[in-house]
Amino acid sequence: MSTLEIRDLHASVGNKKILHGVNLKISSGEVHAVMGPNGAGKSTLSAVVLGRKGYSISSGSVLLDGVEMLGLPTWQRAVAGLHLVLQYPTEVPGVMLNDVLSEALKGRGRDGDIARLDTLLKTEAGRIHFDEKFLDRPLNVDLSGGEKKRNETLQLSILKPLFVILDELDSGLDVDALRDCARRVMDATEQDGLGALVITHYSRVLAELRPSKIHILVKGRIVETGGPELADVLERDGYAAFTPEESVEDASTSDPMGLNLFP
Amino acid sequence: MPVLTPDAALSLGATWSQVRQSAHERATAASFPTTDEEIWRYSRIGELDLATFTVAETPTSITGLSDAVTVTQVSASAVAFDAAFADLFSETTSSDLFNSLNLAHMDVIVISVACGVVASEPIIVTHTLNGEGNIYFPRLVIDAAENSEVTVVERFISNDGVRSLVVPVLDARAAQSARVRYLAINELGDKAWQIGEHHSQGHRDSDTLLATVALGGDYARVSTAARLLGQGSNTRQVALYFAGGTQMHDFRTLQEHAAPRTTSDLLFKGAVQDTAKSVYTGLIKIHKNAKGSVAYQTNRNLTLSHGAWAESVPNLEIETNDVKCSHASTVGPIDEDQLFYLESRGVNPDVAQRLVVLGFFDEVLAQLPVGNLATSLRQQVANKLSIGVGA
Structure with missing residues (x-):
């Protein structure tokens, strides 16, 4: 049983503070959702956990089984067991999927899987209806939105991390692709004990990825944590119900007549 | 003293020595280039002292020969002029210093393919340039007759530490519907210099490819000019160049459309590491009569170290509206x-x-x-x- 714990995480981009002390803990086999409106800091959270450049962290911890991840380079966090499924997977011209996975598996000392990588890729591609012809393409080049997310899910299923952050999995995804990808993630949580942190704006994805806990992230803070029923509240009332009071006051004082002078 | 053009020389019962003499006179009259001239801007031409080099015959080996092609080698010491080659030199009246020097001292290889013949094996021409202080002048002529096809690879090899200069010229001619593919590979050592030219002429419905891979040399420059002279002709220029240490790679390209409905495509990709440098300047030139032409030009450069430097200068010169042109250029880190x-x-x-x-x-x-x-x-x-x- 592994745990990923985010403790009092404060992060900024340039001079703009985005995360104001995020706390969150997830264990193997669990699915948690982090939901929030635009600008809440959802993508920053995923970037900071994986160590993307361009963010400064003023305080806090990201602990994988008690081991501090902050300060480790991205690739070592990945080897340790963290994985990110990107909202918009990057095109890398000329770099082939199996070359990247071979190198990634090498870093994890999984020589056996390198030897049978072709078979693994075909099996996993079949499970999520990812056309085998795309296996010989440079990474994400000339793939549709749905194919890119299937490609991301394929990599996840081969690399078998302890925890995955799915950043807006449903962006650019048709219903079929969303179901294929989500089911593969759910299978991994049940069969391999994968822990999944689902970052999303919309509750649509939660019909397939069924979280046991939902965290509401607003203005860089988790303002509410609860069970799946929170999604229904959001669906009904929107994020306004979770907007911190001081910012409501801010809004009312800056625009007392509701004239929307400062949209 | 009258200027001897090769044609004039022929009518007088010319010899190679007369063709060379005329070129030698042009070379003598030419001024030494400086970086003030646009086509030499950013170059290291100022470091070159021709007087420190000795002219030497180019050591060359050729493989991939077959009945499909005729290969004729004429060394710099040859005297007898083969009249069959007269038209191959009729246009070489360039006043450019290095082109003239090459013509004056050239070791010539002519690869001819007859009408309708397809040479399926690539012909590999290898120059091994290991003479310290030597200057070499190879000239490769590819003469592809109507509807023929040929692929030629020209390799330039020398050992590290050998200070030499090679001034090669490629002259590729594709007659109507001919397909000519050429690849130059620079595997020169770290002290070698190269100042080379590639010229291609495409006649009606022909297809030419000028490819370059540059890895070696201290300073290695290639000017590549693809000329489309017949309507419906197509040409492609591609290059991979990768300089490290204190190397410099220098490319000047021309895509010249002088006939209607001609197409050209250029893709040059380079990388520099350590304190290496590279220069790319490219021109798409479309003449007034070249209506319906299409020209693309792409140059991308990766700077892999802070001390490395790459320059990219694309240019367009278009004299008619009825064309489709695009150019893109980038320089930056990964x-x-x-x-x-x-x-x-x-x-x-x-x-x-x-x-x-x-x-x-x-x-x-x-x-x-x-x-x-x-x-x-x-x-x-x-x-x-x-x-x-x-x-």
Whole structure:
């Protein structure tokens, strides 16, 4: 049983503070959702956990089984067991999927899987209806939105991390692709004990990825944590119900007549 | 003293020595280039002292010969002029110093393919240039007759530490519907200089490819000019160049459309590491009569070290409206998003950078005319990359 714990995480981009002390803990086999409106800091959270450049962290911890991840380079966090499924997977011209996975598996000392990588890729591609012809393409080049997310899910299923952050999995995804990808993630949580942190704006994805806990992230803070029923509240009332009071006051004082002078 | 054009020389019962003499006079009259001239801007021409070199015969070997092609070698010491070659030199009245020097001292190889003949084997011409202080003047002429097809690879090789200069000229001619593919590979040592020219002429409905892979040399310059003279002709120019240490690679390109409905495409991709430099300047020139022409030009450069430098200058000169042209040029480090993506899979940064750089070049390698050479060239690029050595 592994745990990923985010403790009092404060992060900024340039001079703009985005995360104001995020706390969150997830264990193997669990699915948690982090939901929030635009600008809440959802993508920053995923970037900071994986160590993307361009963010400064003023305080806090990201602990994988008690081991501090902050300060480790991205690739070592990945080897340790963290994985990110990107909202918009990057095109890398000329770099082939199996070359990247071979190198990634090498870093994890999984020589056996390198030897049978072709078979693994075909099996996993079949499970999520990812056309085998795309296996010989440079990474994400000339793939549709749905194919890119299937490609991301394929990599996840081969690399078998302890925890995955799915950043807006449903962006650019048709219903079929969303179901294929989500089911593969759910299978991994049940069969391999994968822990999944689902970052999303919309509750649509939660019909397939069924979280046991939902965290509401607003203005860089988790303002509410609860069970799946929170999604229904959001669906009904929107994020306004979770907007911190001081910012409501801010809004009312800056625009007392509701004239929307400062949209 | 009358200027002897090759034609005039022929009518007088010309010899090679007269063709050379005329070129020698033009070379003597030509002024030495300076970086004030646009086509030599950014170059290292100021460091060159021709007086420190001795003219030497080019040591050349040729493989891949077959009945499909006729290959004639004429060394600089040959006197008898073969009248069959008269028209091959009728236009070489350039006043350019290096072109004239080449003509004056050239070791000529003429590869001819007869009408309708397809030479399926690539012909590999290898110059091994290991004479200290030598200057070499190879001239390769590819003469593809109507509807013929030929592929020629020209390799320039020397050992590290050998200070030599090679001034090669390629003259490729594709007659109507002919297909000519040419690849130059610079594997020169770290003290060698190269100042070369590639010229192609495409006649009606012909197809030409001028490809270059530059890995070696201290200063290596290639001017490549593809001229489309017949309507419906097509040409492609591609290059992979990768300079390290204190090397400099220097490319000047011309896509010249002088006939209607002609198409040209250019893809030059380069990388510089350590304190190496590279220059690309390219011109698309479309004449007034070249209506309905299409021209593309793309130059991309990766700067892999802080001390490395690359310049890219694309230019257009278009005299008619009825054309489709585009050009793109970039200079910059490896894309951070691409690196993050690979690293987030658990690939260490050195390996990730190697993968991205090799992937960057694969687009060019895939277009080289001899597929099995691409594999070894890719390996040479990988060996040269200083990123992640020992990783």
